[in-house]
Amino acid sequence: IALIPALYATLYIDAAWGDWTAATIFLFAAATDFWDGWIARRFELQSSFGRMLDPIADKLIVATCLLLLVHQNIITDIHLVAAIVILCREILVSGLREYLGELRVAMPVSSLAKYKTAIQFFALMCLLTDKAGEAAYAYTPQIGLALLWIAAGLTMITGYDYLRKGLQHT
Template sequence: MLSLPNLLTLARIAAIPLVVASFWLDRGWAQWTAAALFFIASVTDYFDGWLARRWQQVSRLGRFLDPIADKLLVASVLLLLCAFETLRGVHVIPALIILCREIMVSGLREFLAELRVGLPVSSAAKWKTAIQMMALGVLLIGNAGPPWVMPLGLALLWFAAALTLWTGYDYLRAGLEHMIDDPAAVPPPRPVSDDGKRHADGRLS
């Protein structure tokens, strides 16, 4: 169960407090350290899936942990950047867009999973993730880097937010096809025991 791909995913989760602690030190070198740790953690997002497929080690644990690790990493860094006012004013908007989209897609996936309907990751979503990770890594460097670092990070973040809206709409549209006016989208009633016995046709006795 704890194969190398799964260990890489767990390492991505374990890196989150290290990124936060490094950034919290409020030193120039600490911001670079936080960015380096974040970039390393982000790269594992590619290699855990690639190794799992190549070595035929795709597992339920990996499929469960991988999206959780991604969302925890991204949400933690976005909140960190907002807390330290690296993101402030209108630049908080793309952070909210990204966070809200992740919550929406997670809920949509959970609902569709009950219907045994998959929601495949599109190529646009993969680009969104890559640009999002680059933006957050650059913003972690922030004012510890050259003057052009912050404008670059903000531009990448807004671009990632635009892709987030696009891919979020695609996922929502795909999910609605399985929900709206689809009798099969309503799970069958579960049996009730004791005095309120429910039969297979839904009647209570």
């Protein structure tokens, strides 16, 4: 969460090194997301606060990146649908978790949702490098957009799954 302002600032540097810096910051945030969860589980350091904050951090970094990439016309046209699906699901699941929390019902993150998050992170990495990535590998933006659509599909599946499970407690 603390890296979001730096990510935002580096995306507005109109040079390849700005794209690479933004991608590096994003990669660091994604890596710490993975490692802090792994360490917490491995050494039994899990907490209610961590379980609550981790999905919020994921959603904030994903939403920030999607909005910035749309603003910079990197995600455009029909690809906006994938970004909107992802953002809507994130808001829906957050609201559902909040509601279920009041009922004292835990909704753990599913394995498929973890894969979805990983694919989203890879998609955003490709898209964040935009012009710099295109210079390194011509198909980087197209790979990012394809992964974004895969993530949107998984987003709909996991969103439906969470909604179905949540409705069982109403």
